[in-house]
Amino acid sequence: MIATIDLENTYSSGVYSKRPVAIVRGCGASLWDAEGREYIDCAAGHGVANVGHGRLEVASAIAAQAQRLITCPEIVYNDVRARLLERLAHLTPEGLTHIFLCNSGAEAVEGALKFARIATGRSGIVATLRGFHGRTMGALSTTWEPHYRESFAPLVPEVSHIRYNDLEAAEAAINEQTAAVIIELVQGEGGVHMASEEYVQGLAALCRERGALL
Ligand SMILES: Cc1ncc(COP(=O)(O)O)c(C=O)c1O
Structure with a gap:
């Protein structure tokens, strides 16, 4: 175990x-370390391996x-991908009938931000305090925690962070410049x-009313 830790x-x-x-x-949901100790995997690769190990x-x-x-x-078609889509x-x-296949959460967020901009012709993004969306430049711009962000400024402009679960804050922040929340x-x-539930439904209604994507 020490050898592995030292190497990494x-x-x-x-x-x-x-x-x-x-x-x-x-x-399944069990993990073992090099000494044979068993653990319960409560992370599952941050949710990407919910089907379990092995x-x-x-x-x-x-x-x-x-x-x-x-x-x-x-750049070409593929039978398996066609069936997956x-x-x-x-x-x-x-x-929701069109799928963007990608490799990670951050890449999905990057894709979403770009789709939102191109679909709306707007550039503003509204994110939330304490939100985490990944570490690439676009995703990081929507992530809130200063510890992740501060070494990489300047980030993508026109991103604001509002209080989570606060519809009044959303009401004030979402406007005709907002591409997505x-x-x-x-x-x-x-x-x-x-x-x-009230927050999500309220956000969806606000976005619909003001032409932004959620
Ligand atoms: C809510 C959320 N969005 C995005 C990401 C970024 O995903 P990835 O690490 O696959 O880039 C994470 C990662 O933990 C996440 O929890």
């Missing part, structure tokens, strides 16, 4: 502060696809704070 400390970027545990294996059908599907075709950029379009709420339905990094 020596060669990693140092961007992430780590707990002193080296995880080597997982099964699922045979997931591992087999990944292996089969990698053997057949390891990658296929969107169709399936996702049927799983998402009515009216971005919130987490449950804030994670900023503590565990849930958006109330």
Whole structure:
């Protein structure tokens, strides 16, 4: 375990502060470290591995696809991607029929910000205090925590941060310059704070009324 920790400390970027545990294996929601100690995985890769570790059908599907075709950029068509897009379009709420496939949360946020600007012809973004949306320049601009932001100024302009779960603040901030409002339905990094149903519905109505995207 010390060897692993030393190697990572020596060669990693140092961007992430780590707990002193080296995880080597997982099964379902359980994890094991190099000494065989078992842990419950309450993070699941920050939510991206909610199906659990070591699922045979997931591992087999990944292996089969990698053997057949390891990658296929969107400059050509692909049978598997076509079926995935169709399936996702049927799983998402009515009216959401076009899918942007990407590799990470931050990239999804970057895509959303750009789609919002191009769709509305506006440039303002309203985000929230304690919000976290990723570390790339656009996503970081919507992230609130100064510790993440301050070393990278200047960030993307025309981003404002308002109080979470506060419809009056939203009412004052969303205007004819606003391309989009971005919130987490449950804030994670900023503590565990849930958006109330009234807040989300109010935000949706405000955005609809003022021509901004949510
Ligand atoms: C709410 C939220 N948005 C965006 C991100 C960024 O995702 P990624 O780390 O995959 O870029 C995270 C990461 O934890 C997140 O919690």
